[in-house]
Amino acid sequence: MSTYLRPAGLGEALAALANAKLAVLAGGTDYYPARVGKPVDDDILDISAIADLRGVREDGDQWLIGATCTWSELIAADLPPLFDGLKAAAHEVGGMQIQNAGTLGGNLCNASPAADGVPPLLALDARVEIADSAGSRSMALADFILGNRKTALRPGQLLTAILVPKTMHSARSHFLKLGAREYLVVSIAMVAATLETEAGHVRAARIAVGSCSPVAQRLPLAEAALIGKPCDAALGAWLRAEHLAALSPIDDVRASGAYRLEAALTLARRALNHLGAQA
Numbered sequence: 001m002s003t004y005l006r007p008a009g010l011g012e013a014l015a016a017l018a019n020a021k022l023a024v025l026a027g028g029t030d031y032y033p034a035r036v037g038k039p040v041d042d043d044i045l046d047i048s049a050i051a052d053l054r055g056v057r058e059d060g061d062q063w064l065i066g067a068t069c070t071w072s073e074l075i076a077a078d079l080p081p082l083f084d085g086l087k088a089a090a091h092e093v094g095g096m097q098i099q100n101a102g103t104l105g106g107n108l109c110n111a112s113p114a115a116d117g118v119p120p121l122l123a124l125d126a127r128v129e130i131a132d133s134a135g136s137r138s139m140a141l142a143d144f145i146l147g148n149r150k151t152a153l154r155p156g157q158l159l160t161a162i163l164v165p166k167t168m169h170s171a172r173s174h175f176l177k178l179g180a181r182e183y184l185v186v187s188i189a190m191v192a193a194t195l196e197t198e199a200g201h202v203r204a205a206r207i208a209v210g211s212c213s214p215v216a217q218r219l220p221l222a223e224a225a226l227i228g229k230p231c232d233a234a235l236g237a238w239l240r241a242e243h244l245a246a247l248s249p250i251d252d253v254r255a256s257g258a259y260r261l262e263a264a265l266t267l268a269r270r271a272l273n274h275l276g277a278q279a
Helices: 010-019 071-076 081-092 096-101 104-110 118-123 220-226 257-278
Strands: 023-025 044-046 056-059 062-066 127-132 135-140 145-147 158-165 170-178 189-198 201-210
Touching: 010 044, 010 127, 010 158, 071 081, 071 096, 081 118, 081 170, 081 189, 104 118, 104 158, 118 170, 118 189, 118 201, 170 257, 189 257, 201 220, 201 257
Parallel strands: 023 044
Antiparallel strands: 056 062, 062 158, 127 135, 127 158, 170 189, 189 201
């Protein structure tokens, strides 16, 4: 008979992970669809009752998003314009039922190349907090997701929080997604962008593209090209095709690799134009 554990405290959960091989369950919106037509016989560690893993709050020079914070909780949270892009992505994660149950931490640990939460969090320069029975540490999100369905989590470890640094300058973000239809669809391409501005000019830029490589990618060439540029509704014109050289889109049933690349460039330009007009 399978084991099902639902601890109320993080310490209890980490102790259980240290002593047994357990499948970690939060919202279950990725876990159960992956097992349709198969027996669910894993030993389960359900972390949904651990209060310390919920919510969003300021924590010194950063924002802390609990690993089991749901998309609906994020949407409802009182957050600055820096989080507009992440909130826009939250609205794209399935329907209302999925947003009510699905968690940000689960989205990252599932490590899909089309995970809606990854590009906006990369554009926020996010880090993840990882804990085990020996303690906790943080690492860059860019180092956490290693490939399609692969992360840096080791046996006995649990992702406990997402950490977003506060910015030095006025900042806001945006997110755009292209699919075969507007909602309830796996993306063809998606782009998130964050701009920090001062005196009408770009002081820092972070742009990330999803569904165009095994792991969502930042665009360092594009980011560097934007520094010092005036913020206006034509900001996206500074973006060039060569700035997307880090991407490696594939051909599949949704789109060709060439179309994905062109779509990513168009989405990135639109996102920058939107942010430039608002700055």
